[in-house]
Amino acid sequence: MKNSLKEIVYQFPIFWQVVLHKTYHLLILKGDIKFTVNRLIETFVPEEKQRDTEYIDFLKKDIFRCFVKYLAKPYEYFLLEFEHKSEEERNEMLTDIVKDIYCCKYAKIEKQREVSDKFLFYDRMKPYFKREACVVIDENNRRSFIEFTEKYHRFIAKPNGGSFGQNTNIFNTTEISAEKLFEQLIAKGTKWIIEELIIQSPEMAEFNPSSVNSVRVPTFRTKFGIVIEGTFMRTGRKGAVVDNAGSGGIFVKVDENTGEIISDGCTETGKRYKLHPDSLVLFKGFHIPQWKELVKLAKACHEALPDHKYVGWDFALTPKGWVLMEGNWGQFLCQQVSGQRAYKKRFIELIKS
Template sequence: MSKEQLDDSAYRKSVIRDIILSYRKYGMTANEYFSYGFPKKNAYERNKYISRMRKDKLCMEAIGKNWKDALAQLKDKNIFYSIAGQFFKRKACKVDSEDDRSNFKLFCQGLDRFIAKPSKGACGKGVEIISLLEKSADEVFDYLRSNGSYIVEELVKQDARMAEWNESSVNTIRYFSFRKGSDFSTMVSVLRVGRKGSVVDNAGCGGVFAAIDSNTGIIITDGHDELGRVFKEHPESNKVFKGYKIPEWESLKKFAQEVHKSLPECHKYIGFDFALSTQGWVLIEGNWGDIIMPQISLGRGFYDEFKEAILK
């Protein structure tokens, strides 16, 4: 909203009424309302968007009575690692209670640094890279324990082709994967890249994202961020988004299906985050991911595609 609009009390009231209406009709939060440009969308266009609430309802309908199990396994990074750790292809360890101290000290052996993530965190908040050069493993363990529950992981050695986007962060692919019996499918994917100096690529922490054609691995939009800004090039590295082909794309599609196939059948839908390491694709995490980034990037809703992909 412009300053003039904010100063116009009648306009503000009309927008508030529209936000409330959009929540009742489409389950849109105020953040989603503005992110998707609802003030400029008509009723037909609005109904095509999938809000978090609509997405959750479809997931619960598809999964049935076991939906809470699926959600719990994705909400806690330590639980997810316990069922998908083989695909991380790096060391990891839980830091949740005093019982984890000995395993943490074993994890630290041979490492100078590692990444720590709040076990139930989201949007990259609270993630930090921790050095072991000046503090003992016991001191670091006590520091983490004082701040909550974490998963700690060996750092990913990123493929140089992906590091070119932003070398301070591990830049990932959000890959939406659907399961119907023995069949697996996907829809549009997303490249997520960090900004200079940031260790995360999350849009919620200032990262930039662009939509990818999941058949070809080619980026089909400019970059966007959650503030509504559009970037033809990455702001620091100057790499052009549209037209770039993600390296090793066919390998990623096979890897995503392999990961999803290994998980309990209650996982009808997962938003995977994958990174290209020097040894190939690795799993970063799994989410009951919202469809915010594709809908912002492409300027249209994905409700129909999501519903068709997840429901039999």
């Protein structure tokens, strides 16, 4: 749904938001949904069952029904295993649309814009990033970009409003001139944030050294103080720059109290791994280093945003300690898939508290 339309929809009472979301997806996106469902069936359903036309017809109808009744998108239907859940269990799952509806009512849509603009967020939270960055929008940014590249020959460039690690790349001005690279970035017509590279700690690099393996720490501002709920870790695959699940990465559930990984690795194509498939490091039982320090930092970050109700923080561990990567209104999909636990009731309790 277009951002401007979203902002209008999220001003309505929750009941009408649900109606409008269903109308938009079922009427406007009907063709896209049909294509997506067919692609997901090819990914998740065994080949022999794909040839069972009666079963596939039932599956498609059930996917449609779960969207209408629970606002579960087709990929959520498969990843959250709706096919094998009772109606009560289905209703307990926190789908992305339901999460956004409650966030916009209780955490306010304008706050989402404040965290989704990566450079504005960086500018406000700079002490917690502990590294330098600049923005590339137009010709006015040429000098600051050139000065940045003179100091840091290798750096990472991200679309300023991007997500899931898409179109994120590492560049090296010893391989391409800063002037030429600037022209290429400008030509894409996208606003970019250029960041000093994060050097991750050896412990976290064990999983995969090519990506910065991050920890998501969702925090809620409640009447009882800052509460952490739904932590998980992500790691990339061999050679990958990003660790995002949407870009092929692997995610695992992390115990909020101890920092211990308590699940096998999971992917957004439904695969599960006891060991990282490339490094062969065992997931379950691994203790993320300096966990108490991370909890303290996450709460301090939220205290620095006194007007925000909910933020999903991404952190990376460096040899000098934890640093902030970004903040968002991230999905609760990874937590529910890896932890095999429903979060709808708990999320609503916290967002309304």
